[in-house]
Amino acid sequence: MARVCQITGKRPQVGNNVSHANNKTKRRFYPNLQKKRFFLPEENRWITLKVSTKAIKTINKYGISAVLKEAREKGTLAL
Secondary structure (H helix, E strand, C coil), X not given: CCCCCCCCCCCCEEEEEECCCCCEEEEEECCXXXXXXXXXXXXXXXXXXXXXXXXXXXXXXXXXXXXXXXXXXXXXXXC
């Protein structure tokens, strides 16, 4: 599975390692992804999502149902 958040769509970004001598080499910045289980009360089942920590905070604030609905509309989630 790719390193992509299923809710926000966050992906790895590209940047540079910069040495003390100002040499630049390519590197990647990975999102802070966690595999987390959420309970859907409407469907009475658990789902496992690969989400960023920012997405976990969003789910805590708005609820899993509202966040899943918005992610499906945005196209980042295919459940």
